[in-house]
Amino acid sequence: MVITKGQERCLYVFPVAEFSRITDALSSAPVTAKAVRDYSRVLFASASDESCDKQGRVTVPPKLREYAGLDRDCVVIGANTRLEIWDAAAWSEYETDQEQAFSQLSEEVLPGVL
Template identity: 30%
Template sequence: MLTGSHAINMDAKGRMAIPTRIRESLVASCDGRLVLTAHTQERCLLVYPEPDWQAKLPTIQALPTLDPAARRIQRLWIGYATPVEMDGNGRILVPPTLRSFASLDKKLMLVGLGDKIELWNEEHWLDLLEEPAETEISPELQSLTF
């Protein structure tokens, strides 16, 4: 289970260390093999354990290519997808194209969402938290209780 938020740093070469608790979970579930890609609605990255990525890929590939929204999702989600592997120190290298897409620099936020991780520019993450909540609640969320 990939949960929690972690303030981390990225070095000048684009390497970042995965926090120990998350690293252990990723090593157990996928031997540290991950796929980084662009989020389709936010300027952040998605980090998937490789087996989870492989399971979701056919669904995205099957979207109708004549639908402009589907093409955009495919271009972002599949087009930016980059396999990476954690090194012996639990670090991964974030490619320049993905760093640019998400405006990643030294200070980052790693946010676990259960089956995947979001990787944010720390300033953008903090700005997102300050945004007012949506006033309309979808039917799916109306039945949700905590």
Template identity: 50%
Template sequence: MAEPEGQELSSPSLATSMGGHAALPPLLLGTYTPKMDAKGRMALPAKFRNRLGEGLVMARGQERCVYLLPTDEFRRVAVQIQHTSMGNRAAREYLRVFLSGAVDQEPDKQGRVLVPPMLRDYAHLGQEVVVIGVGTRAEIWDKQAWEEYLTSKEQGYSDIADDVLPVVDF
């Protein structure tokens, strides 16, 4: 199971030096390519285990991926959606789909989680998967779907950088 180039920014001094507060949650960063076995189990990237570790929630993500969220982050998102007016049809529909596809998980002693068949089917996951860090959550993608998505967004990534990013000195 290859685990290239991922990072976890969890150091209080790093968070503070980046203009944040020491209480900021660690960021899940990087791209990993674990294998999924025939039973739907896959090892969490080692760098994510401390953050996602003891309890996490898997849910339907956008663009046919599976979200991996620490339990606290999942609760924060669910509460935020629930605070949207019950008169808002789009919010009700999103909440139904999001919560009905959510599953609590605890990694086993080897750091593996079981991706339930419903979520594997939703995201078209087979043996070849990619796990990406996306800040406070991770996403599981079918490897080919991720490569196609990344290729299709590459030019747009460059084109919109000036509009999306504030002035940042690298």
């Protein structure tokens, strides 16, 4: 798996195949676009290849733990093709802040699906 910085100060955990797909997509994006360069730099510079130990545990590199504020309790959520790792307090705050918007987003994000 690949662990890297995500938005809102969480961590993204991708299966290697999905991270490769993202890598391919970004490699075909125009390097002349500043947003592509900026996003790619942060995403790839913070990416760390990891694997489970014999007990199924994964070590999160110190710099990524620091970025996400993972000092004690954390939350792991499924987010479609990736997992996200959040500091528990940060996730609770994010979830509370987004609760109202979530009910209104389905028409905008998934028209005709939900």
